[in-house]
Amino acid sequence: MSDEPPIDPEQNTQAEPLSRAIGERYLTYALSTIMNRALPDARDGLKPVHRRILYAMRELRLSPNGAFRKSAKITGDVMGNYHPHGDAAIYDAMARLAQDFAMRYPLVDGQGNFGNIDGDNPAAARYTEARLAQTAESLMDGLAEDSVDFRPNYDGTLTEPVVLPAAFPNLLANGSSGIAVGMATNIPPHNLHEVIDACLHLIKTPDARDDTLATLIKGPDFPTGGVIVESAETIARNYRTGRGAFRVRASWQQEDLGRGQWQIVVTEIPYQVQKSRLIERLAELIQTKKVPILADVRDESAEDVRIVLEPRARSVDPEQLMAALYRVSDLEMRFSLNMNVLIDGRVPKVCSLKEVLRAFLDHRREVLVRRARFRLEKIAARLEVLEGYLIAYLNLDRVIEIIRHEDDPKAVMIAEFHLSDVQVEAILNMRLRALRKLEEIELRTERDRLHAEREELQTMLADEGAQWSRIADQLKEVRNLFGKSTPEGQRRTRITEADDVEPLDMDAMxxxxxxxxxxxxxxxxxxxxxxxxxxxxxxxxxxxxxxxxxxxxxxxxxxxxxxxxxxxxxxxxxxxxxxxxxxxxxxxxxxxxxxxxxxxxxWREGEKYLVASRAGDGFVVQAGDILAQTRSGKQVLNGEALLCKPVRGDHVAVVGTNRKMLVFPVSELPEMTRGKGVRLQKFSGGGGLVAPDTLSDATFVTLAQGLSWPMSGGKTRTESDLGDWLGKRAGTGRMAPRGFPRDNKFA
Known part of the structure; x- marks a missing residue:
């Protein structure tokens, strides 16, 4: 054991206010969540976990044309090398990249059970296999050519890319969603062909307006199809502000069954709606008779969605039936738009459509310049070697003599032919079979080709217009691969104006x-x-x-x-x-x-009700303000509620547990929609073992008719003169009349 005395905690403690200590630590956590977990990067549209999954699969050489590997192996590599979090979270993220009903352009090619539109979970990682999709390969094209920065992984043993080169605008193509600290993001997927058209227009017209770009990107394109019912003005406003919502409906058609019978077949459901829960909801509507014109629902889906809806009678209008179902089920839902992304991987910002596209294009230009400079360095190194080879061919006999007889051929060749160290090493490592005449011709051809390529790259780097032209050509190549010319690139979600079909009044039926x-x-x-x-x-x-x-x-x-x-x-x-x-x-x-x-x-329309708490506070509320739309109800009175009675007379009579009664005009009660209310009657507070006095009951009376209450034997007693108990609201009142019920209740 060491003889040094233990460190005194007092000497190793730094005092600071608790609010500052908590604030600094929470801010650190918030920034970590925003930058490293929840928000996507505007450049490649990926969060760190997705970027690390794709990069790890690339390192495993899981190319689109190669063999599949077990998902457990991929998950393990991602967790061990780049993403030190739970394997379940990593596998769930990878599985989503392979789901064609969740991703408009899947980035992972999965083999096995990766879940379905019903909401079933994927099979365990040991049962499924995966490899990269062609779209993911496009995102990483040029990664080995110094196109992006790399950073050390979590333990410093490896490196990982800060961002992917991203040959297409993945952020808009596949969308993204996430919840960070104090902010969230929700971006729908779009049609890649339309997004690239908007990029090409922005290259051609850098000062293009968001409204113009919105005419090229007509709206979201969900992998599950459906119909967007929004006006062009609304869609343009959403893209201009980066916030808004899109109404998405199921696609359906009417099937004729003959003899006047028909049924509705739903073929596409809104994005992110689980089919099994949708059918459960429709069955619940039938059971509770909330939509009486709907008789039955069946799920006849196989690989495609097919939900059959049977009407109660053939006289039902199918448009009105669907309009009624849109109101009470997920056959229609609102997809919120919140384009909150990381600009340059650092600054969170709610962006417009133009800002998102600009961030991608600026990234592509930087990637292009870095790849060009990388290629120039490679060309320069190769040309240096080729010049050395050509000198060797011109002096082939002397080179062979030096190699055969000199003790230090390298130094002799450098001194005699003025070669560099790299050139001499290349000559000395040359194979004997390369010393033929034909090889010299091939070397000269390669040298001339590299000179031309270098000149072309230098010209491009010096001309910004040439750079944007090269970027446009690259985008067109991607559009040819994944655009509308392919079955997967066709638009799936139709866009139309909202119809004017009025849903049936279910209550009237x-x-x-x-x-x-x-x-x-x-x-x-x-x-x-x-x-x-x-x-x-x-x-x-x-x-x-x-x-x-x-x-x-x-x-x-x-x-x-x-x-x-x-x-x-x-x-x-x-x-x-x-x-x-x-x-x-x-x-x-x-x-x-x-x-x-x-x-x-x-419930009766036009009624008014007195609501009061046990503490003696209350107010009058309109019938229209108490109707609840959800199971959770509607909060109206703050405090422990005691009673709710319809307004009937011109005065209010209240009595407390102390048997003191007070009568005051109804006009002294305010009408409110929600709150604590005002004091109805004043009570003395209890102390020690004595419980405080509280409100016991209240009723409405017509002053001219007096106050009546039931007596034993079925008799009723009436106090016609209430002058002794009349007062202002919030008074203490007087003892109740003789014979008043002992339970302090008016009825």
Whole structure:
């Protein structure tokens, strides 16, 4: 053991404010996420993990024409050499590059089960094989010619490219999505032929406007096809700002079955929609009768998508049926556009279409210049060797004599023929069979060809116009390989204006019938046909009992108000029947376990409701402001909700747990859409073991008629003169009238 004393922690500690320490560390994490994980590079359209996968496959010599290798081997090489993260994440990223329903131009050629449009996961990495696709080879064309910078890998033992040369604008061709810290990106795939046409136009007209480029790139081109229903103005605005959205619909056609029968066949679904979940949603719509004109859905898909929709009757208009399904299913979805990318691999920026194309073209010019300079260096080295060879041929006998007799032929040849060290080494390493006359002619031909190539490259480097002309030629070559002349290059997504078909009113198609809705104390709900007596004997589960009972109709929207201050909406026609015990209400709405039901009633347009919290705060809310559109409900009252009652009279009567009652005009209550409200009644706060007083109940009264409440024996008592309890809102009130119910409830 060392005799040195241990280091005192106090001497090795640096004090700094906690906010600064956390801020600096979080900023470091944020920058790492933005630059090294979530956002793509505008130049090659790749994130680091995808770039490393392609480069590792290139190092494994997995060319498009070569053999496949196990995905586990590829994943292991990527993880061990370049990307020290989980193998599952790497394999998932590689699998997506091979999915033709996810990538418009797949970069990996997969063999085996790489998942499907139903949402099934790929097989394990040990069962699948892969190699590079031809598109990926184009992205890495020129990588060995010093076209891009390289950097050390994570442990410094190898090097990896900072960016790929990218022979085509992969960012727009294949799109990208990711979520970073405080920012996100979402770029749809496009047709490569159209994108290259826009690049060629931008080369020809550098100051071209985004709107002009948008006429060449008509819109996204999704690998799953579909129809984009947006106007040209909207698409142009999205590309001009780099933000927006595209409405994408499924492609369908009507099939005639004879004798007036027909069915709808969906052949293409929106991008990134899982077919299995789409069909489950359509089946759920049939079961819950949310689209009564839809009778059945079948999945007859094989390699192609084929979803069959059967109408309820032959008189149904197919356009209106599809319009109704667009509203309630993923047969139509919105694909958001957010072109947030890394410019030069460093600066995140939301770019317009022109800025993205410009970043790619500037990168291609830099690649072209670097490859040309690399080639010039190679030509210079080769010409030096060729000049040495030619000198040797002119003095062949003397060279042979020097090699045979001199102890140090290298020094003698350098001194006698004024050769360089490189030239002498090349001559000494020359094979004997090369010492024929024909070889001298070939060397002179090669020298003349290299001189011409060098002159051409030097001319190009000196002329910016020639550089852009060379880039245009290269883009045209890529367009010939992957453009519209090939089956894969044809546009798959059609673009059209939104139609004017009005969807049917589903509520109007529901047959109007009376219902009796029963909600138990434990939250089990059911509906019984007809208006049954609300006090009838009913069966409940053990430990359960009656909670709420009301009369409604099948066309009604049922509103449930919970103690968390949220309103939930349920179509009355979708409630379970009354033969059994019903179903849990929490399966139909997202109601927390700790929240109880405060009120339940049929929604009526134009009504107003008083909502109040147990703390004694409340306000009036319009019926239109409590209708919820989702399962999660609509937050209206902040605080623990106590009651919800329709506005009926001209005054409000409130009573607290302290039995003090206050009556004040309804006009003193504000109308709000959401919030805590105002104080209804003032209570004294409890202290120690005494619980604080809270609101117990509230009701509406007409001052001229007085206040009535039920008594035992079925009698009713009325207090006609409420002058003693009249006051301003937020007052304390006075003790309730003699004979007022002991539970402090008005009814």
């Amino acid at each position: 529901i047959e109007r019938e009376p219902l009796t809705v029963i909600l138990s104390k434990m939250g089990w709900i059911r509906s019984m046909k007809g208006h049954q007596p609300l006090d009838a004997e009913l069966k409940f589960k053990d430990g359960d009992g009656p909670g709420f009972a009301l009369h409604a109709e099948t066309t009604d929207k049922l509103v449930v108000f919970a103690s968390n201050g949220r309103f939930y909406t349920l179509p009355a026609n979708t409630l379970p029947g009354g033969r059994g015990m019903g179903e849990p209400l929490r399966l139909m709405i997202d109601l927390p376990n700790e929240a109880g039901i405060v009120a339940m009633f049929p």
